[in-house]
Amino acid sequence: MAKDDNSGKDLAAADSSGVGHEGAPAGTAVVVRDAVGNPGLPPHRPRVTDLDPSAERRAERTVYTLFYLSIVGSVFAIAAYMAFPIVPEDPGSVRTNNLFIGLGLTLALMAIGIGAVHWGKALMFDHEGIDERHPVRGSEETRSRAVEIFQEAGEESGIGRRTLIRNSLIGALIAFPLPAVVLFRGLGPQDDNPAALLSHTMWKKGTRLALDPTGTPIKASDITLGSAFHVIPEGLQDLEHGKLEEKGKAAVLLMRLKPEDLNELPERKGWSYDGIVAYSKICTHVGCPVALYEQQTHHLLCPCHQSQFDVSNHCEVIFGPAKRPLPQLPIAVDSEGYLIAQSDFTEPVGPSFWERH
Amino acid sequence: MSTTTTTTELVETKKSGGLTAVAANYIDERTSISTAVKELGRKIFPDHWSFLLGEVALYSFVIILLSGSFLTFFFSASMAPVQYDGSYVPLKGVEMSAAMSSSLDISFDIRGGLLMRQVHHWAALLFVAAIGLHMLRIYFTGAFRKPRELNWVIGFILFILAMAEGFTGYSLPDDLLSGNGLRIIDGMVKGIPLVGTWISYLLFGGEFPGEAIVGRLYSLHILLLPAIIVALIAMHLLFVVVHKHTQYPGAGRTNQNVVGYPVLPVYAAKAGGFFFIVFGVVMLMASLFTINPIWNYGPYDPSPVSAGTQPDWYIGFADGALRLIPPGLEFVWLDRTFSFNILIPLVSLGLFILVVLIYPFIEAWVTGDKREHHILDRPRNAPTRTAIGAAGVTFYAALWATASSDIIATHFSVTMEGVIHTMQFLTIVGPFIAFFVAKRVCLALQKKDREIVLHGYESGRIVRLPGGEYIEVHQPIDEYERWKLVSYSDYKPLMIRPNAQGKITTGQKLRAGMSRWFFEDRIEPVGNTELEQSHGDHH
Numbered sequence: 001m002a003k004d005d006n007s008g009k010d011l012a013a014a015d016s017s018g019v020g021h022e023g024a025p026a027g028t029a030v031v032v033r034d035a036v037g038n039p040g041l042p043p044h045r046p047r048v049t050d051l052d053p054s055a056e057r058r059a060e061r062t063v064y065t066l067f068y069l070s071i072v073g074s075v076f077a078i079a080a081y082m083a084f085p086i087v088p089e090d091p092g093s094v095r096t097n098n099l100f101i102g103l104g105l106t107l108a109l110m111a112i113g114i115g116a117v118h119w120g121k122a123l124m125f126d127h128e129g130i131d132e133r134h135p136v137r138g139s140e141e142t143r144s145r146a147v148e149i150f151q152e153a154g155e156e157s158g159i160g161r162r163t164l165i166r167n168s169l170i171g172a173l174i175a176f177p178l179p180a181v182v183l184f185r186g187l188g189p190q191d192d193n194p195a196a197l198l199s200h201t202m203w204k205k206g207t208r209l210a211l212d213p214t215g216t217p218i219k220a221s222d223i224t225l226g227s228a229f230h231v232i233p234e235g236l237q238d239l240e241h242g243k244l245e246e247k248g249k250a251a252v253l254l255m256r257l258k259p260e261d262l263n264e265l266p267e268r269k270g271w272s273y274d275g276i277v278a279y280s281k282i283c284t285h286v287g288c289p290v291a292l293y294e295q296q297t298h299h300l301l302c303p304c305h306q307s308q309f310d311v312s313n314h315c316e317v318i319f320g321p322a323k324r325p326l327p328q329l330p331i332a333v334d335s336e337g338y339l340i341a342q343s344d345f346t347e348p349v350g351p352s353f354w355e356r357h
Numbered sequence: 358m359s360t361t362t363t364t365t366e367l368v369e370t371k372k373s374g375g376l377t378a379v380a381a382n383y384i385d386e387r388t389s390i391s392t393a394v395k396e397l398g399r400k401i402f403p404d405h406w407s408f409l410l411g412e413v414a415l416y417s418f419v420i421i422l423l424s425g426s427f428l429t430f431f432f433s434a435s436m437a438p439v440q441y442d443g444s445y446v447p448l449k450g451v452e453m454s455a456a457m458s459s460s461l462d463i464s465f466d467i468r469g470g471l472l473m474r475q476v477h478h479w480a481a482l483l484f485v486a487a488i489g490l491h492m493l494r495i496y497f498t499g500a501f502r503k504p505r506e507l508n509w510v511i512g513f514i515l516f517i518l519a520m521a522e523g524f525t526g527y528s529l530p531d532d533l534l535s536g537n538g539l540r541i542i543d544g545m546v547k548g549i550p551l552v553g554t555w556i557s558y559l560l561f562g563g564e565f566p567g568e569a570i571v572g573r574l575y576s577l578h579i580l581l582l583p584a585i586i587v588a589l590i591a592m593h594l595l596f597v598v599v600h601k602h603t604q605y606p607g608a609g610r611t612n613q614n615v616v617g618y619p620v621l622p623v624y625a626a627k628a629g630g631f632f633f634i635v636f637g638v639v640m641l642m643a644s645l646f647t648i649n650p651i652w653n654y655g656p657y658d659p660s661p662v663s664a665g666t667q668p669d670w671y672i673g674f675a676d677g678a679l680r681l682i683p684p685g686l687e688f689v690w691l692d693r694t695f696s697f698n699i700l701i702p703l704v705s706l707g708l709f710i711l712v713v714l715i716y717p718f719i720e721a722w723v724t725g726d727k728r729e730h731h732i733l734d735r736p737r738n739a740p741t742r743t744a745i746g747a748a749g750v751t752f753y754a755a756l757w758a759t760a761s762s763d764i765i766a767t768h769f770s771v772t773m774e775g776v777i778h779t780m781q782f783l784t785i786v787g788p789f790i791a792f793f794v795a796k797r798v799c800l801a802l803q804k805k806d807r808e809i810v811l812h813g814y815e816s817g818r819i820v821r822l823p824g825g826e827y828i829e830v831h832q833p834i835d836e837y838e839r840w841k842l843v844s845y846s847d848y849k850p851l852m853i854r855p856n857a858q859g860k861i862t863t864g865q866k867l868r869a870g871m872s873r874w875f876f877e878d879r880i881e882p883v884g885n886t887e888l889e890q891s892h893g894d895h896h
Contacts, residue, residue: 027725028872030847034885038844039836041609041616086468088444094464098471102644105472110637116630124623131401131615133601133731136504187559187569194558212660230660243438245564248540248659281660285698286544286679287565288537289662303664304541305680306763306773319774321679321698323687351544352687353554356694 041128049122059122066115070108077104195355199348201233201249203329208234209254209278209339218254219337223276228293229254231278233341249349251281251289252329254339257298261312268314271330273339278329279315282350283307285322300326324352402624403604403617407494412628414487415590416635417480421522424477425579431467433459434575436531436568445652453531453656456571460530460651475643481523482648483639485671488516496716496746498733500603503726506717508596511589513714518586520671525578527669530649531571536657538668539570541676548699566657605733606844608837612731665764670757677759678702681781713749723871724848737806738845740799741875747795748788755784796878803880806842809834810883811891843883848876 049056080100087093138146154160188194208217212230215237223229231252239246259275271277279300283290288304298311299318307320315326327349330342348356385391402408435455441448443458444465463470492512495501501509528535543565546557562569601615610616618624642648654663668676679702686697712719720742721727736743758765759780766773813831821827834842851872855861 024727024729025725026728028848028851028876029724029726029728030849030881032847032882032884036839036843036883036885036888038611039608039840042837081468086444086466088466089446091445091465094444094471097468098475099644101469102472102640106637106640106644109633109640113630113633113635113637116626116633118630120623120626120630124626126618126623128616129399129401129619130609131601133613133615136600136729184559187562187573188555189563192558192563194554194564197564198554213658232660242564244566244657244659248565251660283544286541286548288540288544288666289660291660291662292664301773303662303666303763304537305676306777307684308773317684319777320684321682321686323685323696323698351547352694352696352699353547353557354550354552354693355554357689357692 044127047122047126050126056123059118063115063119063123066111066118070111070115073104073107073109073111075104077101077108080104195353198249198350198353198356201344201349202236202246203233203250203341203344205341205343206334207341208334209252209331209341210234210236212251213237217338220273220276220333220339221337223254223256223339225256225258225275226295227256228295230281230291248287249282252278253281253290253293253300254278255293255298255311257312261298263313265314268328268330270332271328271342273331273333276331276339277311278331278339278341279309279311279326280329280345280349281326283322284317284324284326284349285320285351287351290326397598398621399619400598400601401615401617401619402602403610403615405605407498408602409631410487410491410494412631413635414484414491415594416632417484417487417639418586418590419632420480420636420639421477421484422583424473424480427473428463428477429579431459431463431470432456432529432575434529434572436566436571441656448652448655451656454571456529456531457651457656460532464652472640472643475646475648476639477526478648479642479646480639481526482669482671483635485516485519485523488512488519489671492516493746493750497736497743498603498605499730499739499742500733501717502730503721504600504729505596505603506721508593508600509717510714511593511596515586515589515593517710518582518589522578522582522586523669523671525574525582527649527672528574529571529578530651531657532651533654533657533661533663534649534651534666536566536659537662537666538672539566540659541679545679545699545703548696549703550693550695550700566659601731603731603733606735606841608840610732612729615731665767667760667764673760674753674756675702675706677756677762677780678706680759680762680777681756681784683781709749709752716745719871720875723851723868723875725851726848730846732844734845735841737799737802738847740796740803740878743799744792744796748792751787751791752784755780755787759784800878800880807880807883810839810842811887845882847879847882848872849879850876 049059077100080097080103084096084100085093086097137143159166209231210217210233212232215232215234217234218229218231231254232247233250236243236246236250254276256274256276262272262275262277264272281289281291283302283304285302285305285307288302290300290302290307290309292301292303293299293311294301300309300311300315302308302320302322305321307322308318309315309322309326310318314328317323317325327345327347329345331339332342334340433455437455438452439455439458441451441453441458441461443449443462445461448461460474463474465471495509495512524538528539543557543561546560547553549556557565560570560573561567562573602617604610604615604617607616618627655661667673679699682698682701686701688695688697734742736746759777762776762780763773765771766776813833816830816832818830819827820830851869853861853865853869856865
């Protein structure tokens with residue numbers, strides 16, 4: 001049927017009245033009145049395995065050899081499971097376990113796959129078949145019967161006439177999922193206000209600055225010029241609950257610059273100590289830790305989206321998607337020489353949020 | 358597959374009454390499966406390598422289900438802090454979540470556990486990649502045209518769901534890298550006006566990171582999302598059966614037939630075998646190449662992070678979009694914060710996704726063509742569509758490459774700022790360049806096709822004529838090859854005509870403008886008259 005009777009119908013049918021095959025409009029498709037005819041299926045070309053019996057036998061041999069190889073692969077994988085156990089505290093044994101079980105399974109799978117495909121391509125009957133297509137839409141008869149069914153159902157139920165029933169049902173169907181929406185309020189704790197939580201951290205007047213992750217308090221004299229320390233509030237390590245949540249807000253970077261390199265805002269004159277400054281480590285863009293300090297230029301770089309902050313200029317943004325400078329933690333030194341916070345941050349740390357102002 | 362095979366044998370062996378026949382009869386009398394075999398057993402599918410891309414996607418999903426089920430037997434989706442006490446020495450005694458600890462146990466204490474983790478991860482990467490390539494194949498060959506528009510939409514939703522599956526799965530081990538990924542999501546969500554802060558609060562069950570998110574993502578990852586994906590895949594395949602597969606233009610193939618091989622036995626062997634090949638390749642990758650070595654990253658902690666952090670490849674475009682935003686796009690107005698540095702990427706990606714989703718309907722509206730199309734377009738024969746696709750690919754690729762901006766900068770010793778500025782330029786201007794180039798290339802290829810049809814191909818044989826002139830002999834191509842070059846549907850720009858009220862509506866004007874943009878540069882297919890005139894033209 002593919003031989004010639006359909007040739008060129010596809011194009012020729014798109015005539016100027018805009019009606020294509022199956023009566024559908026062809027839009028702006030162009031009619032080619034003298035379209036070249038479809039020559040029909042090209043003559044079938046036999047394969048080597050069709051012509052040469054020894055090639056056919058070879059292909060058959062290949063296929064069953066592959067299937068046997070697959071069995072070998074499966075057995076090998078089971079053997080490898082036992083022969084290459086994971087020895088505690090020997091990472092090399094994990095590697096050999098992974099490698100040999102994996103290679104065994106690879107052989108088992110690949111051999112089945114290649115064997116089956118080769119069987120299909122080289123040995124199975126390879127004359128092309130033809131299926132006829134029918135329009136996807138139902139026949140006119142089917143469609144009118146479908147319409148009829150809906151009409152009958154409408155008649156018999158009276159959904160068109162009994163409008164009160166219909167409308168109240170629609171209302172009920174809209175209302176019944178609403179309680180589910182309300183239930184989702186329970187995803188977060190009931191009585192907290194997120195915006196208020198975001199505005200405070202663990203820092204308060206007198207909290208000692210401690211090393212991350214050990215929690216050892218830091219003396220001002222330990223901070224050499226040009227160094228940078230990862231800092232957490234003292235006591236954070238001993239928290240029973242919410243350690244990561246507090247750390248996610250309170251993490252601080254401590255750096256010592258030459259006092260003359262620091263260009264401090266007048267209202268923050270007292271926030272540093274002898275060239276030592278402390279800034280929030282949480283990026284004001286989307287909250288990654290701003291962990292990379294460039295000692296020579298005094299720039300901080302966020303490794304996630306490359307926002308850059310200039311420490312000598314109160315951590316203002318010099319490049320990247322962040323807008324706000326990193327919040328500064330006012331620091332001082334207590335009587336024993338340890339660095340302490342003068343207060344909490346004076347603004348919310350981390351990414352911006354709607355209620356922030 | 359085994360049941361259907363036995364049932365076919367039923368027909369032949371019924372009389373002999375063997376065990377197969379008895380079994381087949383038993384099943385058929387309870388399921389009417391012979392009807393299904395009769396309808397589907399000899400169904401014809403056309404053959405082309407590009408039709409395998411969708412199969413790769415389907416098979417990787419099966420591999421993901423198999424390996425994922427294994428992992429669920431060992432994984433503990435809890436963020437309760439524990440002291441790690443497994444075999445991996447460097448992390449011994451470190452406090453981490455039960456999720457991270459159980460992921461390490463899968464990797465270091467369960468034989469074959471690491472293998473299954475790596476199979477799962479590699480198959481997931483392959484799954485998204487195969488869907489993406491499958492979609493490009495569908496797009497560039499016009500396979501989304503009537504009657505397949507809805508299947509395009511289903512497929513596209515599957516693409517989005519696959520990325521969601523990928524991201525939720527990536528976050529489960531609760532390692533440093535995935536925790537940073539969640540931190541970025543948290544930061545983005547908080548940037549959404551009005552509801553962002555609350556959504557983040559509810560999502561994480563309190564403040565970031567909380568102790569809820571891994572368990573919640575786990576429910577999505579192994580229950581909700583897979584259920585939706587399975588349902589949509591079933592619909593997707595059902596539509597393929599209803600529509601019958603498209604085929605490339607070729608001699609003997611028409612819009613009313615399908616030429617190819619039957620499901621039984623050829624496709625059972627080839628497609629079934631191909632599943633094992635895909636599985637084998639994934640297994641090979643999992644045995645040889647490490648993926649996501651969470652033990653190197655350590656447990657999540659909001660403070661440390663390493664340079665060169667990157668998401669899995671398919672999230673790259675979103676991460677890149679965040680990086681491209683120039684400084685300063687955040688404002689406080691009316692006592693509220695407007696984070697345009699978050700909103701611009703979110704909205705542009707949303708629009709991009711929307712345009713891809715509804716593209717079939719846009720093109721159908723422009724052409725006004727309501728016919729069914731079962732013969733695929735060669736990409737060159739739809740120059741504007743191909744050019745739009747090239748522009749879209751360029752836009753996506755630019756965003757994607759930007760996700761590696763820091764690695765590009767360190768690898769090629771160029772400045773970070775230089776890379777970002779270049780990528781900003783490429784993201785905006787690149788698509789226009791790609792559009793122009795792709796369209797010209799398509800038109801040139803169409804001209805070449807015409808040339809070959811009318812004057813034959815260059816045979817490489819140079820002869821000298823009596824007059825001393827050298828010419829190359831052109832050989833005419835055979836009629837089967839010629840058919841591929843001349844049988845395409847061609848559209849012309851829409852002429853605006855006033856409607857019944859004598860008015861030209863804005864919609865009409867827009868459609869005419871779009872139509873002109875699509876079809877004003879066109880190369881007509883060669884017709885018979887032209888072909889006959891050119892005869893004897895071959896040197």
